Amino acid sequence: MARVVVDVMPKAEILDPQGQAIVGALPRLGFDGVSDVRQGKRFELEVDDNVDDTELEKIAESLLCNTVIEDWKVTRLP
Amino acid sequence: MARVVVDVMPKAEILDPQGQAIVGALPRLGFDGVSDVRQGKRFELEVDDNVDDTELEKIAESLLCNTVIEDWKVTRLP
Numbered sequence: 127m128a129r130v131v132v133d134v135m136p137k138a139e140i141l142d143p144q145g146q147a148i149v150g151a152l153p154r155l156g157f158d159g160v161s162d163v164r165q166g167k168r169f170e171l172e173v174d175d176n177v178d179d180t181e182l183e184k185i186a187e188s189l190l191c192n193t194v195i196e197d198w199k200v201t202r203l204p
Numbered sequence: 205m206a207r208v209v210v211d212v213m214p215k216a217e218i219l220d221p222q223g224q225a226i227v228g229a230l231p232r233l234g235f236d237g238v239s240d241v242r243q244g245k246r247f248e249l250e251v252d253d254n255v256d257d258t259e260l261e262k263i264a265e266s267l268l269c270n271t272v273i274e275d276w277k278v279t280r281l282p
Contacts, residue, residue, distance in 0.1 A: 163249050167246060
């Protein structure tokens, strides 16, 4: 068994209204000094040891992320 | 300017229907060997250098996560 993390974030050129809402809310709550927030998704997978990186990339690309508007990164946890 | 990541995941004892939907979909799409998926959120923040770890923890706890059902982790990117 291996643990794998897939991080999915909106591409830099894509507007992120959820992140912008957080940036707007922070000063109202008394927190200053945060200039930008981007919100994305994090998936934690438990996979068999025979699942290779190529298959993990395919899973991320085809099921976990919308490649038109999102970037993704696959990381194996130690 | 510092870059900070806040990972927010459902607590282990909390059901995660989105993750379970992905586990169910993977074999139908031809991907075997994934036994568990948990879906959470990832926030990437740009913060001033004078924002310390205590304030970041407060931001994560009060605004980015629901502490009843979610765990969070703050990480400064190098």
